[in-house]
Amino acid sequence: MHRITEIPYAECVRAEATVTWPTRRLRALLPEAGAGGMKVLKIHSHPNGYRGFSALDDASDRELFAAVSLKVPGPHISAVMLPDGEILARLVMDDGTFRAVDRVAVVGDDLVFWPDPLAAANDFDQRHRQVFGDRTTNLLRALTVAVVGISGTGSPTVEMLARLGVGRILLIDPDVVEGRNLNRIWGSTRSDAEVGANKALMMRGHLDRMGLAPMSWISKVGSIRSRLSS
Incomplete structure (x- = not known):
């Protein structure tokens, strides 16, 4: 407002x-x-x-x-x-x-x-529900979180958000994976660096391989500067 x-x-x-x-x-x-x-x-x-x-x-x-x-x-x-x-x-x-x-x-x-978000329990979030309770776990499932920059700080953040059960993650990074990034970007591989994979698309593939459905990941590969200025 x-x-x-x-x-x-x-x-x-x-x-x-x-x-x-x-x-x-x-x-x-x-x-x-x-x-x-x-x-x-x-x-x-x-x-x-x-x-x-x-x-x-x-x-x-x-x-x-x-x-x-x-x-x-x-x-x-x-x-x-x-x-x-x-x-x-x-x-x-x-x-x-x-x-x-x-x-x-x-x-x-x-x-x-x-109304309070409702979500069916999954096998991977059973421990979360025991620690945080159903309300917090359901709340995480209802959230959309944007992460700008999928590198040394952004990639572990995305990993933790996904494993905590956040329902939708918006990934934004125009950069590509290089060999010098492999020790810092979670989920990245040597093949990602060899082909110059976009970091946001790489992370989306990594999250897909986790198989923590029904979550969704949306990658944005355009210029961060232009998106923020617009």
Whole structure:
């Protein structure tokens, strides 16, 4: 998120089942959002713990985002926070229809996902589950981790991430394997150096040979500088 704007308590009008709030603070943000190609996320709470979007939510989201989309075309996002901190979210399309958001992730002192990821146990992660528990092991399976540079530091990092059960690893390195790398790049072989194999593709082959399905590896061999600058 690029900017968080809180609506002050004193500006809201409360009834038994509704909260009405002025939109002037939101209107002031729309030029910035439109210029920056950004979207609007509106979040409110359900203090009674209702786990879903009510009919009132449906009506207010359609009315609000119909106006927002005139200035900043959608889709935009509406979210509900429950008393325990869980967040539900959905896309609000320009035509007033809704599409569910499959997962909400919050990154802070801990990594929190809603709903909690579920994953079937594998033979290779039994010890992980005994040490870290099912929740942490399932969380690792749900993560995508990018590693930029697959050499003396990156290759052992990738190896450990894979063996810990990270579900998807993005490998980025435009360089090739040379003889001088063989003592530092895990999984590299003399034949990799002889043919000048790309480091990211080499590591992807190494991970494939591990056979720790259903994980996936994606290699990127283009210029790191151009990717970071873009």
